Amino acid sequence: MIHFSILGQPGQDNAVLSTINTSQSIHRILFDCGEAVLEGIPYSDLQAIDHLMFSHLHMDHIAGFDSFFRGVFNRTSRENHIWGPPETARILQHRFQGFWWNHAADLDAEWLVHDVHEDHIETTRFLAHEAFSVAHPEPARPHSGVILEHEAYTVQVIPLSHHGISLGYRVQEKPRTNIDMQKLNEMGLRPGPWMQHLKNPQYQEETLDIAGEPHPTQDLRAALLVEREQGSLAYITDLLIDEVARTKLIPFLKGIETLICESQFHPSDLELALKNHHTTPELAAQLAQDAGAKELVLFHVSQRYRPETWREMLELARQIFRNTRFSEHWPL
Numbered sequence: 001m002i003h004f005s006i007l008g009q010p011g012q013d014n015a016v017l018s019t020i021n022t023s024q025s026i027h028r029i030l031f032d033c034g035e036a037v038l039e040g041i042p043y044s045d046l047q048a049i050d051h052l053m054f055s056h057l058h059m060d061h062i063a064g065f066d067s068f069f070r071g072v073f074n075r076t077s078r079e080n081h082i083w084g085p086p087e088t089a090r091i092l093q094h095r096f097q098g099f100w101w102n103h104a105a106d107l108d109a110e111w112l113v114h115d116v117h118e119d120h121i122e123t124t125r126f127l128a129h130e131a132f133s134v135a136h137p138e139p140a141r142p143h144s145g146v147i148l149e150h151e152a153y154t155v156q157v158i159p160l161s162h163h164g165i166s167l168g169y170r171v172q173e174k175p176r177t178n179i180d181m182q183k184l185n186e187m188g189l190r191p192g193p194w195m196q197h198l199k200n201p202q203y204q205e206e207t208l209d210i211a212g213e214p215h216p217t218q219d220l221r222a223a224l225l226v227e228r229e230q231g232s233l234a235y236i237t238d239l240l241i242d243e244v245a246r247t248k249l250i251p252f253l254k255g256i257e258t259l260i261c262e263s264q265f266h267p268s269d270l271e272l273a274l275k276n277h278h279t280t281p282e283l284a285a286q287l288a289q290d291a292g293a294k295e296l297v298l299f300h301v302s303q304r305y306r307p308e309t310w311r312e313m314l315e316l317a318r319q320i321f322r323n324t325r326f327s328e329h330w331p332l
């Protein structure tokens with residue numbers, strides 16, 4: 001299951017913390033890290049963020065980085081990954097080095113910063129015990145859209161236009177194999193440890209023992225196993241939505257459960273939105289509609305407007321795509 005929270009308030013810096021809970025393990029991805037967005041997040045959750053993924057490195061998306069880094073700079077309990085568009089490693093190295101590291105020799109952490117290019121990833125390794133002073137480049141590796149392949153989920157990227165690149169992300173939980181319990185009852189089979197073997201593709205025996213009776217494994221699998229689609233979430237911000245972008249975005253977002261999309265400008269400022277490579281609620285809603293999204297969550301609204309205008313923006317989006325909302329934490 002994928003949960004998410006929109007961090008930060010309307011008109012201020014925002015970010016998204018998403019949690020993938022497989023019931024066996026929990027994985028956390030933070031999308032962007034603007035000023036003060038981590039306030040209110042339990043410190044233990046902050047320290048358990050597996051991946052920090054930047055859309056781009058404008059100030060309003062990275063201003064809160066020090067708060068994140070303070071909690072994890074010497075983390076060795078898990079890998080430290082930061083992702084972003086080209087130049088992320090160069091900019092991040094300045095952030096890493098912006099402190100007095102007089103105890104660096106005692107530190108052990110390693111940081112991997114991944115610059116995501118159109119068709120390959122350039123990873124740079126930084127070591128805390130070197131006070132982050134040396135950038136160690138790793139060999140570039142190709143990608144075909146999927147940048148992270150975890151056993152529980154995948155992360156896909158799309159480069160979007162923001163007078164430069166802003167990366168859009170799609171997190172997709174992998175389908176899970178379950179046993180159809182109703183069918184099992186109908187077949188008069190007693191539940192037991194054999195069910196684990198049934199679900200385990202490594203189990204290659206021809207028969208399974210159920211209450212002392214052998215049953216053909218293949219037949220049981222065909223009759224009882226069902227693949228369940230799991231959750232998905234997309235995060236797109238600071239982007240131009242024109243026809244070229246829509247042609248790429250609609251297939252990328254196809255069937256997404258939750259689309260989180262920025263909505264900086266009121267439609268009356270459409271010209272300004274297009275000029276600055278930002279969106280309006282109507283552009284976001286049309287995209288959600290055309291991609292077959294289940295819900296649209298608008299965020300990153302401009303502070304140039306008053307709360308009543310933000311509410312009006314939400315209404316305008318709902319006229320195109322009904323299931324649109326702001327974060328439930330926003331006082332609107």
Ligand SMILES: [Zn+2]
Nearest residue numbers: 056058162238
């Ligand atoms: Zn921006």
Ligand SMILES: [Zn+2]
Nearest residue numbers: 058060061238
């Ligand atoms: Zn922004």
